[in-house]
Amino acid sequence: MKQPQTSRRSFLALAALTPFAVAATTACGTSGPGASSANGGASMWFLSGEPNQTTMQKAVDAFNAANSSDKIAVTYFQNDAYKTKIKTAIGANQAPTIIYGWGGGGLKTYAEANQVEDLTSWFDQNADLKKKFFPASFGAATVNGKIYALPNQAVAPIVLFYNKEIFQKAGVQPPKTWEDVMSLVKTFNGMGIAPFSLGGQSRWTSMMWLEYLLDRIGGADVFKAIFDGKPNAWMDPAVIETGTKIQELVSADGFIKGFSSITADSNADQALLFTGKAAMMLHGSWTYGSMKKDGQNFVQDGKLGFVAFPTVAGGKGDPKNGVGNPAQYMSISSKASDKEKESAKKFFKDGIMTDAVIDAYINSGAVPIVNGIEDKLNTSGDKDFLNFVYGLAKNAPNFQQSWDQALSPTAAEALLNNIDQLFLKSITPQQFAQNMNGTLGK
Amino acid sequence: MTSTLSTAPRAQLGRADSAPAGQRKAALAWLTVPALFFFLVFAVVPLAGVLILSFTSWDGIGAIGAAGMDNWFSVLADPGLYNALGLTFLIMIFSWLVQTPISLLLGVFTAGSQRYRAALAVLYFLPLLLSSAAVAIAFKALLDPNFGLATGLGLPFLAQDWLGVPHLALGLVIFVIAWQFVPFHTLIYQGGVRQIPKSLYEAAQIDGAGTVKQFFHITLPQLKYTIITSSTLMVVGSLTYFDLIFVLTGGGPGNSTRILALDMYLRGFRANLMGPASVIAVILVIIGLVLALLLQRLGGKDKQGSQLEGL
Numbered sequence: 219m220k221q222p223q224t225s226r227r228s229f230l231a232l233a234a235l236t237p238f239a240v241a242a243t244t245a246c247g248t249s250g251p252g253a254s255s256a257n258g259g260a261s262m263w264f265l266s267g268e269p270n271q272t273t274m275q276k277a278v279d280a281f282n283a284a285n286s287s288d289k290i291a292v293t294y295f296q297n298d299a300y301k302t303k304i305k306t307a308i309g310a311n312q313a314p315t316i317i318y319g320w321g322g323g324g325l326k327t328y329a330e331a332n333q334v335e336d337l338t339s340w341f342d343q344n345a346d347l348k349k350k351f352f353p354a355s356f357g358a359a360t361v362n363g364k365i366y367a368l369p370n371q372a373v374a375p376i377v378l379f380y381n382k383e384i385f386q387k388a389g390v391q392p393p394k395t396w397e398d399v400m401s402l403v404k405t406f407n408g409m410g411i412a413p414f415s416l417g418g419q420s421r422w423t424s425m426m427w428l429e430y431l432l433d434r435i436g437g438a439d440v441f442k443a444i445f446d447g448k449p450n451a452w453m454d455p456a457v458i459e460t461g462t463k464i465q466e467l468v469s470a471d472g473f474i475k476g477f478s479s480i481t482a483d484s485n486a487d488q489a490l491l492f493t494g495k496a497a498m499m500l501h502g503s504w505t506y507g508s509m510k511k512d513g514q515n516f517v518q519d520g521k522l523g524f525v526a527f528p529t530v531a532g533g534k535g536d537p538k539n540g541v542g543n544p545a546q547y548m549s550i551s552s553k554a555s556d557k558e559k560e561s562a563k564k565f566f567k568d569g570i571m572t573d574a575v576i577d578a579y580i581n582s583g584a585v586p587i588v589n590g591i592e593d594k595l596n597t598s599g600d601k602d603f604l605n606f607v608y609g610l611a612k613n614a615p616n617f618q619q620s621w622d623q624a625l626s627p628t629a630a631e632a633l634l635n636n637i638d639q640l641f642l643k644s645i646t647p648q649q650f651a652q653n654m655n656g657t658l659g660k
Numbered sequence: 661m662t663s664t665l666s667t668a669p670r671a672q673l674g675r676a677d678s679a680p681a682g683q684r685k686a687a688l689a690w691l692t693v694p695a696l697f698f699f700l701v702f703a704v705v706p707l708a709g710v711l712i713l714s715f716t717s718w719d720g721i722g723a724i725g726a727a728g729m730d731n732w733f734s735v736l737a738d739p740g741l742y743n744a745l746g747l748t749f750l751i752m753i754f755s756w757l758v759q760t761p762i763s764l765l766l767g768v769f770t771a772g773s774q775r776y777r778a779a780l781a782v783l784y785f786l787p788l789l790l791s792s793a794a795v796a797i798a799f800k801a802l803l804d805p806n807f808g809l810a811t812g813l814g815l816p817f818l819a820q821d822w823l824g825v826p827h828l829a830l831g832l833v834i835f836v837i838a839w840q841f842v843p844f845h846t847l848i849y850q851g852g853v854r855q856i857p858k859s860l861y862e863a864a865q866i867d868g869a870g871t872v873k874q875f876f877h878i879t880l881p882q883l884k885y886t887i888i889t890s891s892t893l894m895v896v897g898s899l900t901y902f903d904l905i906f907v908l909t910g911g912g913p914g915n916s917t918r919i920l921a922l923d924m925y926l927r928g929f930r931a932n933l934m935g936p937a938s939v940i941a942v943i944l945v946i947i948g949l950v951l952a953l954l955l956q957r958l959g960g961k962d963k964q965g966s967q968l969e970g971l
Contacts, residue, residue: 302929309720327932331722419823419912476805478824478913490806627719631931639914642826 259289260315260554260562263304266294269507269582270371273575281569288561290316290569298420298483305627308333308551315554315562320623321358321367321547327627329361334549338364340563347567352587352611355545358619367547368566372504372584373611375542376426379505380498380523381491384411388497393528396434396463403472406497412474414467415496417482421634422622424641426500427467429541429621430527431460437534438616444658445624452655456534461640461647463530468641478642485512492516500527502542503607506600507582517583517600524606540614543623545587580604585611629657707945714938720928731935741940743915744923751834751919752898758838759845759894760887766842767849768879781850788843796907799836826916829909833917836908837901845890852886853879892955899948920944 264274271294282289293314295303300318307313308328317334319325328334341348348356355369380392388409393399406413417423432440436456443451467473474496480486488505490496492513499505506524510517529537548570550562571588579586583600585607595604611617622630636653639645645653717727735741770781787795802809803822810819822832860878869877902921905911911918911926918926920940928937 305720305932306929327719327721331719333721419910421912474806476819476821476824479803479805479821481800484801486804486807495806627930627932631926635915638912642824642914644826644914 259287259291260558260565262290262292262316262318262548262562262565263300263314264292264294264318265297265300267297267508268511269578270504273578273582276578277569277572277575280572280574281565285561285564285568288564290561290565296483311553313551313553315551315558316565317549317551319367319547319549320543320620321369321545322619322624323626323630324623325359325366325547325549326361328549329364329366333552334366335552335559336364337366337368337550341365344567350571350588352545352589354611354617355587358544358624359547367549368570369545369547369587370570371546371586372579373542373544373587373607374503374584375540375607375610375614375617376430376500376527377503377506377524377607377610378498378500378527379491379509380525381494381496382521382523384494384497385523392498392523392525394525395528396530399467399472399528400470402497403467403470407471411494412490412496413471413498414473415480415487415490415499416473416477417480417487418473418477418638418641419480420482421638422620423482423487423501424637425621425634426502426541427464428460428637429618430500431463431530432456433539433541433616433618434527434530434533434535434537435459435463437536438539438618441618441621444654447659449658450655451658452651454651457651457654458647461650464640465643465647468643473641478638488512492522503603504584506603507584510583510600522603524603526610536615538610538614540610540617542617542620544611544617544619626660628660629654632657632660710938710941710945713934714942716935716938718934719932720934721932727935731939735936735939738936740915740918740923741943744918744920744940747830747916747918748899748920750830751837751901752895754834755837755841755898756891756894758834759842760891762838763842763845763890764849764883764887766846768853768875770846771850771853781846784846785843787840788847790840792840792903793907795836795840796904799832800908803832823909824913826913829913829917833905833908836904837898840904841894841897845894848890848893849883849886852883856882888955888958892952895955896948896952899944899951920947 262278264271274292278290278292304313304317304319305324308317313333317328325334329336351369352373355373356365359365359367359369378392384406385392388405390402390405391398393402403413429441436454436459440451440454440456443454474480474490480490485505485508487499487501488509489512491499492509506517506522509522513522516522526537527541529535548566550559550566554562571586576586576588576591577594580591580594580598580600583603585591585595585604592608595601595608598604618624622634625633633654636645636650640647640650713724714731715727715729716724717730718724766784770777770784790798800823801807803818803820805819805821805824808818810816820828823829856879860882861874864874864878900921901919902925905917905919905922906925909917911922921944924937924940924944927933927940
């Protein structure tokens, strides 16, 4: 065999080309495994973490086995990192075919920049698929009357969890009103147990408190005005009262000592609840699944209690109102090739919410957003919790999407930053309202 | 006669030499092309891009629109900028104050040729092998007030809200930065100390100078340029501390560790405000350039002067 001679010139050419080659390979790296796109199929990014990662992997494996020409290649990322990465990738036109997200303000940004496909007519053609999901789940997928995303996975309201064992020891009942909350804080602090666990460094964890309190105090209309960008919407007295109540709770040592050092990504906040270091925790219903997995029979032994968020005396909000994620959402990148788009649509239709996937969600303690699952919920081992979540989602006169997802990314970042300062008491509720008022319409 | 004889061969030699020398020079110029190319693509082009972006409004996803001076006015009027600037300089100054004496002493210590010193040096240099993100995650786990070292080892004084109290978080950031970068500067000082001629110390010993006197009158003055190099790296480097702080505190609690580089990232990639983020990037570049030039001046005036006069 003849050895190819490497001349100096070709070496230099190689050196000059290297940066491009590097750029090309990294481009493949960020847009998901390129190989699969080459033989048809679509790429998808999804969140790491159990139990959902396994559920998704099984769904993808099953779909790929049945559709060899439409294979889905999935890559997993950690939640907080993903939120930044996907934005950057979309801006650089290197998004995966299937864009996972939470709908609302983020989706609106993508839709207005024509980065995601309009799925309205596709849903009209597939009316059965549309009818399969909770009607309320389409709200956050709709921008200017057009549907840009497929709702999927589970409805995830924010729930007040408590440790039944500790409550029994203290001889107290879970809180029904804000007064109950404040008196329980005293009780548990007296016992040397933190009243509430909170992963404050993640900031959206603290936000859940404001979402519920504002709803209970001022009703659903206050945030609706904020969402619509009405002038001075943040200056509503209910916002100030919400901030005041939060700072009272912080001052009364309502949250575990060092809560601003704790992140939700490591699930340390959940560990505090199931190890008995904290008595209560306000968190998304998705934590039920991870506590069941990590909590060493804490959930299985029936020690995990859950109630709706307490009422506030004189508040205007309906105590049945819910807050949380109405669903998770998947859009299709408008920059993908037609073949990739077809594969993604096929996956949306046949792969993502199959009976097996629905069962997997129910088994993990989540309520999938599909109609007619009452029987399945009732036969599940977690039926108490599942029915509680299902009832909360179904009977809520208003189910408010998480604020940081509903608002535009610019407003959401300002919100999280100001919430952090509010919980640290480095700004007053008035300053909080004023700072946020400056972000209206941004 | 003699002059013509002597110049002729020289001239011939020169002529014979000139053609290859010119070729060599041209070849050498060509060799700079890859470096120049990389410099253009990875330094000049992005710099120009950032400068242009600072006059536009862009959310990183949609279309780019002209914004005139709006970004500059809004950023310069934002108290957040001055908070970030203040923190950046605070971290810069404290990093220098903490790291310089420690790495200087460790460098002098590890420069000795005894075997136990070499063994210890290996241990000191370990943090140099770890990535900033890994260091930050490890410290975060160790300092967790509920599940960290404090409970693991039963050391109650460690059970502070390290990342939750503003001044503690800032102090911790300075400490972790020092922990990570002291080995690097130790290495620089070690090299510097080893280059000091032995004869200086021998002469000092004969004159009856002790270890302390030798340190202050020989080692320290001889290390002048090493100190300037190390300080430049520390000061300019502290402008770009990002990964470690981003993972460790994310700028929190509140804005108490939100330094300029982090502020730039959060504005650009979290809040989708690429215009204002570019303004901050330009400010960072200007500060970095001014600082580097100042430090050059500090040691540059008597660059010709030898430190080894009389040897």
